[in-house]
Amino acid sequence: MPLVVWFGSYQKFNKEIQPPLDPRVIHPAPPVEFTGLYNPFNVEDKETLRKNVADGKEIYYRNCIFCHGDLLNGDGIYAHGFNPRPANFQDPGVLPMLQESFLFWRISTGGIGLPQESTPWSSAMPKWEDMLTDEERWKVILFLSDYTGFVPRSWE
Ligand code: HEC
DSSP: OOHHHHHHHHHHHHTSSSSSSOOOOOOOOOOOGSOOOTTTTTOOOOOHHHHHHHHHHHHHHHHHHHHTTSSSOOOOTTTOOOOOOOTTTTTTTTTSSSSSHHHHHHHHGGGGGOOOOGGGGGOOOOOGTTTTTHHHHHHHHHHHHHHOOOOOOOGO
């Protein structure tokens, strides 16, 4: 009898560590209209840049905080209800690995804008182009970078 129990749990364990049959693509290629863009609000003038970051901060705390968290670590008050979890911008595998165009695309079109290879999964990431202007979406990217100290790839 103990052997049967042991075998049962072994089977269960074995099943849990199987890789997914069809792994989803977390960072798919953005559509052409969202490639090669640069942030028009990342300006040379320090004073204006500071103002743009401040605007971005306000946009973040009004719209993004609930999911991505007040520390930008993906731990907002709604985060626990979502699978996949909201992105953690404090993770060095996120902002430094992505281009600004990519971030602008993901913020603009959200979970619904993800291509086939990134499904099936239901991302709760909203489609911000319906709720925020282009200017606001670029400025919030400035804030993500300013707060975390991580620069998107296109800034190199
Ligand atoms: C209702 C919850 C929710 C809100 C509000 C939200 N997000 Fe998200 N976001 C998610 C989830 C869940 C993901 C992870 C799944 C995905 O990539 O679509 C995500 C992913 C992202 C990504 C992609 C990161 C990557 O690694 O590809 C970016 C960028 C992003 N969010 C920025 C924002 C910004 C900026 C705001 C505010 C304007 C915002 N999000 C508001 C839920 C949310």
